[in-house]
Amino acid sequence: MIGSLTLTIPPPWNHRHLRPTPPSIKCESGGVPLTKQGHRFFSSLAATADVNDPATANRLIKKFVASSPKSIALNALSHLLSPRNSHPQLSALAFPLYTKISETSWYNWNPKVVAELIALLAKQGRYDESEALISQAVSKLKFRERDLVQFFCNWIESCSKHNSKEGFNDAYLYLSELTCNSSSVYIKRRGYKSMVNSLCEMDRPNEAENLVDEMRKNGLKPTLFEFRFISYGYGKLGLFEDMERMVCEMEIEGFQVDTICSNMVLSSYGAYNAFSKMVPWLQKMKTLQIPFSIRTYNSVLNSCPELMSLVQGLDSVPLSLGELVKILNEDEALLVQELVKSSSVLDEAMEWNGTEGKLDLHGMHLGSAYLIMLQWIEEMKCRFKVEECVIPAQITIVCGSGKHSSVRGESPVKTLMRKMIVKMKSPMKIDRKNIGCFIAKGQVVKNWLIPDGEGE
Known part of the structure; x- marks a missing residue:
C-alpha cells in the first residue's frame, strides 16, 4: 500500500529567474550550473555533515533555505536532482532539501520537480518516499489528463537519464496505461513520443521500434521525432545497419533528412571511428543541400583522435x-x-x-x-x-x-x-x-x- 506524505511539495521550476541571476559555477560533469551560494552550501555539507548524520545535515539545510532567495534554493535542489551533479555523495540530501523548500511561503507545487525527485529516490532504492510522492501527484492531477501525462513523461524521462531500470519500469507502466486508455489523440501522441525517447535512452531501441508499430495499429502516424530517436538509439549502440534502415524508413514516410538527423548519424559513426562512413555522409549532405552546423563540426572533429591530440597539445598545432x-x-x-x-x-x-x-x-x-x-x-x-x-x-x-x-x-x-x-x-x-x-x-x-x- 502506498504510504502518505505530509508535505506541501515543490516549487516552480524555471531556469529564467525574475530577479538578476546570481554568479554560477559550472559543475565539472556538465550538469546544472551551481550558484556561488549553492557551492558554499554544498562545501559546508561535505565538510561538516555526513549523509548518515541527519541532525547536522538538516540543521545546515534549514539554515540555507531560510537565508536564501527562492532562485538560490531552487538552483541547489536542481543541482542535486541532476543525473550529472558534481556532488553525487550529497544526492541523498535532495529529499530533505526538497522537504524544507516545500515548507516555505513562496513555494508552489511543481510536477516536474516531483518527477525528477521520484526518479532519484527510485535510483537510491528509497521506494516508500517515491511511492508516496507518486500517489500524491496522481491524486492532484487525476482530473487534469494533460497535466497527468506530462508528469508521467517527466518521470520516465528522468528515470532514463538516471539509468534507473526499476524506476523506469514503474514509470513505463503508468504512462503506458494512460496512453492506451485515453481517447485523446494528444495524450496518445505525447505518451508514445516520451516512451520511444526514453526506451532509446535506456539502450532499448528495438522495443521503441515495436512501440512505433503499435502506434500505427492504433491509427497514429509516427512523427519525425520517433524516427530520429530510434535511428540514434541504434547508432549509439553501433548498430549501423538498423540506424540506416530507420533513416530510409523515415524518408519513405515522407520526412526529409535534415541537419539534426545528419548530426546524430555522424555522431554515431564517430563514436565507433567509422570514418569510411562519415565522408560519404558529409558528401550526401552537400548533394541534398543539407547545411552543416556547429554541431556537425563538433560531431565530426571530436571523433578525430589525431586532430584532437594536436589541439590539446597546443605546441605542435599547425597554423594553416x-x-x-x-x-x-x-x-x-x-x-x-x-x-x-x-x-x-x-x-x-x-x-x-x-x-x-x-x-x-x-x-x-x-x-x-x-x-x-x-x-x-x-x-x-x-x-x-x-x-x-x-x-x-x-x-x-x-x-x-x-x-x-x-x-x-x-x-x-x-x-x-x-x-x-x-x-x-x-x-x-x-x-x-x-x-x-x-x-x-x-x-x-x-x-x-x-x-x-x-x-x-
Missing part, C-alpha cells in the same frame, strides 16, 4: 589548413577537407562590415574552434586581397571567458586561441573591456596578413 591536412592521417584529412569545402558554418560565425569584422566561437568544441579559426584566416586573406574590400575598423575574436567551462574562468578555446595568436605573431590582444575577446585594428590585421606588395 594546408599544414593540417598534410600532418593528419588519410581518414581525418578527408573529413577535414569535406568540412572546409562548405563555408556555411564560417559564414554564420562571422560578421564583416565597416565597423567590425568578428568571429564568434561560442558553441564550438576545441577542434571546431581550431578549424574555423584556420578557415577564417584564409577568408580574411582572400577579402583583404580584393581592392574594393571594406576594411573593418576593428577585428574581434569572441571565444568566451570560461563561464561555461568545466573549470570556471579557464576556457580551453581561449587558451587555444591565445597559443595560435602568439605562434602566428598576430597583432591581436585580449580586450581589456572583455577578457573573452581578442581584438586588433582592422588595418593592422590586414598589414599582418597581407604584407606590402603581396596583395598586388
Whole structure:
C-alpha cells in the first residue's frame, strides 16, 4: 500500500529567474550550473555533515533555505536532482532539501520537480518516499489528463537519464496505461513520443521500434521525432545497419533528412571511428543541400583522435589548413577537407562590415574552434586581397571567458586561441573591456596578413 506524505511539495521550476541571476559555477560533469551560494552550501555539507548524520545535515539545510532567495534554493535542489551533479555523495540530501523548500511561503507545487525527485529516490532504492510522492501527484492531477501525462513523461524521462531500470519500469507502466486508455489523440501522441525517447535512452531501441508499430495499429502516424530517436538509439549502440534502415524508413514516410538527423548519424559513426562512413555522409549532405552546423563540426572533429591530440597539445598545432591536412592521417584529412569545402558554418560565425569584422566561437568544441579559426584566416586573406574590400575598423575574436567551462574562468578555446595568436605573431590582444575577446585594428590585421606588395 502506498504510504502518505505530509508535505506541501515543490516549487516552480524555471531556469529564467525574475530577479538578476546570481554568479554560477559550472559543475565539472556538465550538469546544472551551481550558484556561488549553492557551492558554499554544498562545501559546508561535505565538510561538516555526513549523509548518515541527519541532525547536522538538516540543521545546515534549514539554515540555507531560510537565508536564501527562492532562485538560490531552487538552483541547489536542481543541482542535486541532476543525473550529472558534481556532488553525487550529497544526492541523498535532495529529499530533505526538497522537504524544507516545500515548507516555505513562496513555494508552489511543481510536477516536474516531483518527477525528477521520484526518479532519484527510485535510483537510491528509497521506494516508500517515491511511492508516496507518486500517489500524491496522481491524486492532484487525476482530473487534469494533460497535466497527468506530462508528469508521467517527466518521470520516465528522468528515470532514463538516471539509468534507473526499476524506476523506469514503474514509470513505463503508468504512462503506458494512460496512453492506451485515453481517447485523446494528444495524450496518445505525447505518451508514445516520451516512451520511444526514453526506451532509446535506456539502450532499448528495438522495443521503441515495436512501440512505433503499435502506434500505427492504433491509427497514429509516427512523427519525425520517433524516427530520429530510434535511428540514434541504434547508432549509439553501433548498430549501423538498423540506424540506416530507420533513416530510409523515415524518408519513405515522407520526412526529409535534415541537419539534426545528419548530426546524430555522424555522431554515431564517430563514436565507433567509422570514418569510411562519415565522408560519404558529409558528401550526401552537400548533394541534398543539407547545411552543416556547429554541431556537425563538433560531431565530426571530436571523433578525430589525431586532430584532437594536436589541439590539446597546443605546441605542435599547425597554423594553416594546408599544414593540417598534410600532418593528419588519410581518414581525418578527408573529413577535414569535406568540412572546409562548405563555408556555411564560417559564414554564420562571422560578421564583416565597416565597423567590425568578428568571429564568434561560442558553441564550438576545441577542434571546431581550431578549424574555423584556420578557415577564417584564409577568408580574411582572400577579402583583404580584393581592392574594393571594406576594411573593418576593428577585428574581434569572441571565444568566451570560461563561464561555461568545466573549470570556471579557464576556457580551453581561449587558451587555444591565445597559443595560435602568439605562434602566428598576430597583432591581436585580449580586450581589456572583455577578457573573452581578442581584438586588433582592422588595418593592422590586414598589414599582418597581407604584407606590402603581396596583395598586388
